[in-house]
Amino acid sequence: MDKEILVALAGQPNVGKTTVFNLLTGLNQHVGNWPGKTIEKKAGTLRHNGTVYRIVDLPGTYSLTANSPEEIIARDFIIKERPDVVVAIIGAATLERNLYLVAELLPLPAPVVIGVNMIDVAKREQIHIETDVLEAAIGVPVVPMVATKNQGVRELVEAVDALATGRRDYAPRIPQIREDHRDVLEALEALIRESVPEPYPSHWTALKLLEGDREMTALVRGRLPDDAWEQVHELLKAHEDAIIDIAGGRYEWIGRMTRAALARPHTGPVTLTERLDRVATHPLWGLGVLALALLLIFWLTYTIGTPLQDAIEEHLVAPLGDRLAELLAGQPPWLSGLVVDGILTGAGTVLTFFPILVIFFASMGLLEDLGYMSRAAYVMDRFMHAMGLHGRSFLPLFLGFGCNVPAVIGTRIIDSRRPRLLTILLAPLIPCTARLVVIAFLAPIFFGDRATLVAGGLVLLNLVVFAALGVAVNHLVFRGESVAFIMELPLYHVPNVRTIALGVWQRTAEFFRKAGTIILIVSVVLWALSSFPGETVEESVLAQFGRWLDPVGQLMGLGWRAVLAMLTSFLAKENTIASLAVLYGAGQSDLAGALSAAITPAAALSFLVAQMLFVPCAATVAVIWQETRSWSWTGFSVGLLLVISISAGTLVYQTARLIGWGV
Amino acid sequence: MENNRQDENLGSQVPPQDKADQSVPLSTLPPHWLGTVHSLMGGRELVSRLAALGFIPGCPIEVIQNYGVGPLIVAIRDTRIALGRQEAEKVQVCPLNGGERPHHRRHGPHRWGHR
Numbered sequence: 024m025d026k027e028i029l030v031a032l033a034g035q036p037n038v039g040k041t042t043v044f045n046l047l048t049g050l051n052q053h054v055g056n057w058p059g060k061t062i063e064k065k066a067g068t069l070r071h072n073g074t075v076y077r078i079v080d081l082p083g084t085y086s087l088t089a090n091s092p093e094e095i096i097a098r099d100f101i102i103k104e105r106p107d108v109v110v111a112i113i114g115a116a117t118l119e120r121n122l123y124l125v126a127e128l129l130p131l132p133a134p135v136v137i138g139v140n141m142i143d144v145a146k147r148e149q150i151h152i153e154t155d156v157l158e159a160a161i162g163v164p165v166v167p168m169v170a171t172k173n174q175g176v177r178e179l180v181e182a183v184d185a186l187a188t189g190r191r192d193y194a195p196r197i198p199q200i201r202e203d204h205r206d207v208l209e210a211l212e213a214l215i216r217e218s219v220p221e222p223y224p225s226h227w228t229a230l231k232l233l234e235g236d237r238e239m240t241a242l243v244r245g246r247l248p249d250d251a252w253e254q255v256h257e258l259l260k261a262h263e264d265a266i267i268d269i270a271g272g273r274y275e276w277i278g279r280m281t282r283a284a285l286a287r288p289h290t291g292p293v294t295l296t297e298r299l300d301r302v303a304t305h306p307l308w309g310l311g312v313l314a315l316a317l318l319l320i321f322w323l324t325y326t327i328g329t330p331l332q333d334a335i336e337e338h339l340v341a342p343l344g345d346r347l348a349e350l351l352a353g354q355p356p357w358l359s360g361l362v363v364d365g366i367l368t369g370a371g372t373v374l375t376f377f378p379i380l381v382i383f384f385a386s387m388g389l390l391e392d393l394g395y396m397s398r399a400a401y402v403m404d405r406f407m408h409a410m411g412l413h414g415r416s417f418l419p420l421f422l423g424f425g426c427n428v429p430a431v432i433g434t435r436i437i438d439s440r441r442p443r444l445l446t447i448l449l450a451p452l453i454p455c456t457a458r459l460v461v462i463a464f465l466a467p468i469f470f471g472d473r474a475t476l477v478a479g480g481l482v483l484l485n486l487v488v489f490a491a492l493g494v495a496v497n498h499l500v501f502r503g504e505s506v507a508f509i510m511e512l513p514l515y516h517v518p519n520v521r522t523i524a525l526g527v528w529q530r531t532a533e534f535f536r537k538a539g540t541i542i543l544i545v546s547v548v549l550w551a552l553s554s555f556p557g558e559t560v561e562e563s564v565l566a567q568f569g570r571w572l573d574p575v576g577q578l579m580g581l582g583w584r585a586v587l588a589m590l591t592s593f594l595a596k597e598n599t600i601a602s603l604a605v606l607y608g609a610g611q612s613d614l615a616g617a618l619s620a621a622i623t624p625a626a627a628l629s630f631l632v633a634q635m636l637f638v639p640c641a642a643t644v645a646v647i648w649q650e651t652r653s654w655s656w657t658g659f660s661v662g663l664l665l666v667i668s669i670s671a672g673t674l675v676y677q678t679a680r681l682i683g684w685g686v
Numbered sequence: 687m688e689n690n691r692q693d694e695n696l697g698s699q700v701p702p703q704d705k706a707d708q709s710v711p712l713s714t715l716p717p718h719w720l721g722t723v724h725s726l727m728g729g730r731e732l733v734s735r736l737a738a739l740g741f742i743p744g745c746p747i748e749v750i751q752n753y754g755v756g757p758l759i760v761a762i763r764d765t766r767i768a769l770g771r772q773e774a775e776k777v778q779v780c781p782l783n784g785g786e787r788p789h790h791r792r793h794g795p796h797r798w799g800h801r
Contacts, residue, residue, distance in 0.1 A: 508773060509767065509768075511739075
């Protein structure tokens with residue numbers, strides 16, 4: 024039987040860890056979530072010389088103190104799952120800061136191998152690192168790497184293997200706490216030793232208490248007798264400042280470890296990053312660069328994405344539908360309806376997302392890998408702050424004008440939970456292309472010459488509601504606590520095609536697997552509701568539901584047909600038009616006449632307002648669930664938008680009635 | 687090399703009193719300003735995050751961008767870090783050799799370790 028080695032891949036953000044992970048595992052990787060968390064978990068396997076390496080990619084973190092869920096995941100994995108080897112990837116150009124994580128990894132109960140990545144980038148900055156000297160100093164294997172050029176990976180695997188099989192000694196020089204806090208640490212450890220739950224090491228736990236780690240403090244407190252806790256508490260209170268001392272001690276250790284191994288120029292050259300940043304982070308030019316990047320993404324979407332979507336619909340879904348209808352001609356009508364109108368429509372909807380998702384994910388991956396994403400976040404932060412959002416919220420939200428689905432998935436680049444949830448909540452208020460199409464079609468029918476004004480006003484309304492909701496939720500739900508804005512601006516570097524392509528593949532595949540299933544189910548259910556019982560839509564369950572909603576419709580001045588049309592937009596926003604055509608018994612060509620005869624201008628305006636603010640489409644709801652992993656948050660999001668939409672429609676209609684306009 | 691100096695500074699836990707008096711919030715400093723971190727204020731979580739990134743008393747720091755409103759950019763330990771204004775207000779810094787870089791080059795900031 025093959026021997027199996029469990030490897031955890033750790034590293035700070037921006038060290039090329041993903042590239043290393045992709046090189047090691049190739050396509051043998053599985054993307055999921057850490058249990059109970061919204062954080063992505065990537066695991067994969069590598070077979071090499073008769074050994075199976077199970078590799079788990081830990082979240083990128085700067086330290087292992089419980090400041091974020093990522094940090095808790097990373098340390099809990101090492102402590103509880105006891106990997107055979109922890110591979111710490113560090114960047115050569117930021118060696119000292121990256122070694123901080125290594126200083127935190129070494130006291131944990133798993134041997135560490137260090138991969139010094141991006142040696143080429145460091146060379147360009149005239150930074151030279153003698154990895155064998157570093158290896159001798161720290162006492163753990165150190166492997167120089169250029170992952171983007173596939174250099175050093177074989178040596179890394181060899182080092183992991185040698186350590187896991189005991190062919191190599193492991194004698195790390197573990198950083199010690201500074202003299203002034205050594206006694207306190209010992210006293211603390213003695214107090215808690217009996218109460219620290221398995222498998223946490225008691226020395227490490229004592230250190231975390233001294234660092235003010237909230238999670239470990241709560242854990243120990245729950246298990247200590249009151250009098251012992253009293254003593255622990257006194258000690259901790261007397262040494263509240265220990266955190267800086269402990270961190271300082273780690274940096275001193277780093278200084279000693281790197282002193283002989285690291286050679287740097289006395290005056291550095293003006294680097295490419297400095298030159299680019301003078302433009303990219305400038306308050307004015309920075310906005311220009313961002314606008315240019317966004318323009319390019321939308322240009323790609325509309326010149327490649329949209330035609331491709333149409334082609335898929337025209338050359339794949341439609342002919343397939345005809346063919347299936349032909350084949351099922353002899354069967355009962357419900358079967359043909361189920362297959363063509365239910366299943367195929369749903370599958371077609373899922374499929375048409377493909378081009379736009381690939382373009383958006385590729386663009387975002389490119390900007391991230393290039394190092395630009397942090398700059399975009401920096402220039403936008405001042406504008407997003409008031410709404411409790413993060414600078415990083417801007418890009419996914421803006422992409423929402425194209426489609427809300429990649430906007431919601433794109434929020435993954437936001438690294439703290441609260442702004443991310445808020446961004447997901449607000450994303451559906453950005454009017455996507457599909458909704459704009461509906462407005463562009465309906466506004467001229469109802470408002471003729473003033474259509475442009477009305478359409479512009481509707482978009483503006485959405486943005487106003489967006490901002491108001493952001494401010495309100497930030498104050499009411501999150502109590503206005505601002506999330507600390509501390510963000511590394513990594514060096515720019517040439518993007519790695521492989522990393523980007525794999526990212527696009529994983530996100531797209533996940534959408535098809537998870538959200539695709541939900542969309543298919545919704546499609547079949549909507550078909551069933553609109554087809555049974557009876558011959559026509561008017562007699563269906565859905566129509567009965569629409570009639571039952573009539574009182575709500577009345578508030579907005581709308582009949583049950585208009586309400587029903589809005590309900591069917593749940594599968595896809597552009598369904599509104601087709602539904603109106605069916606329900607008002609007109610072809611799309613003479614729909615104009617039928618509609619303007621049946622709906623007054625006041626009701627029409629209320630309809631358009633409600634339509635623009637209505638619950639997001641099934642695909643968006645599906646990805647909201649996929650990303651938040653929470654039915655209650657998904658439900659809250661849908662419910663909130665439903666209330667906003669109905670209230671806004673009612674307000675418009677009732678105001679119009681009061682002033683006697685267009686009734 | 688920067689480490690040598692760092693270690694010396696760190697040897698004395700709290701900087702001398704006369705230096706402490708000169709410490710100012712990072713957010714008040716103009717671009718190209720050089721100095722060392724004096725102390726961190728604010729909540730435990732903020733301090734912990736900043737300390738992990740290398741904001742340790744005695745560590746050299748340079749202001750790269752500061753327009754007086756909105757976030758600013760600093761360079762510390764070979765890394766550029768964007769900080770919200772609120773966060774930068776919590777970092778106290780001391781000027782190094784009077785603060786302003788003596789031979790301020792026309793194109794922007796440069797690396798640490800040359801003095």
